[in-house]
Amino acid sequence: MRLLIVSDSHGDYKSIMAVLRLLGRSVQGLVHLGDGSGDVRDAFRTGVPVIPYWGVKGNVDSDSKVPLFRQIEAGGKKILLAHGHRYPLGQDLYSLVRIAKEAKANAFFYGHTHIPHYEERSGIVLMNPGSISRPRGPWGPSFAIIEASPLSSYLDVKIYELFIRQQKASLRAIHL
Numbered sequence: 267m268r269l270l271i272v273s274d275s276h277g278d279y280k281s282i283m284a285v286l287r288l289l290g291r292s293v294q295g296l297v298h299l300g301d302g303s304g305d306v307r308d309a310f311r312t313g314v315p316v317i318p319y320w321g322v323k324g325n326v327d328s329d330s331k332v333p334l335f336r337q338i339e340a341g342g343k344k345i346l347l348a349h350g351h352r353y354p355l356g357q358d359l360y361s362l363v364r365i366a367k368e369a370k371a372n373a374f375f376y377g378h379t380h381i382p383h384y385e386e387r388s389g390i391v392l393m394n395p396g397s398i399s400r401p402r403g404p405w406g407p408s409f410a411i412i413e414a415s416p417l418s419s420y421l422d423v424k425i426y427e428l429f430i431r432q433q434k435a436s437l438r439a440i441h442l
Contacts, residue, residue: 269296271296274380276397279306285435286315306319342416375393378394408426
């Protein structure tokens with residue numbers, strides 16, 4: 267299973283739309299990690315491929331139907347999702363590892379910081395795709411693609427920068 271992971275679009279559905287047009291049906295699902303979770307619905311209304319979607323509520327989202335925390339399964343891997351504003355982030359990501367271990371999860375994906383991050387800590391994949399529209403740090407707008415297969419214990423995570431010039435989108439891998 268191949269999933270597109272975005273976060274922190276803050277009303278910019280056009281960036282999500284650009285990525286979906288670029289990737290087409292090569293992804294089987296979309297995860298939005300908050301602060302603009304309604305932007306996915308807006309992007310789907312533009313005629314891009316509509317794929318299964320999971321979202322969590324960020325600190326600026328107001329839709330009470332969107333959960334603050336959720337768990338999904340991809341390729342036999344249990345993945346926890348949260349925006350991150352209710353957890354200590356930065357250099358102290360141990361709370362995310364603890365929560366993932368208690369849930370017997372393989373990964374914890376979060377947003378909020380607008381800065382891409384990837385690491386494996388104590389056997390848990392921790393990943394933040396950065397912001398698809400309001401980046402902070404040395405990279406531009408970013409998102410992640412994960413691939414999970416039941417035939418492998420490995421969760422493949424790649425983070426990309428998004429470039430939009432003259433109505434054309436392109437991407438470049440970020441090496442963290």
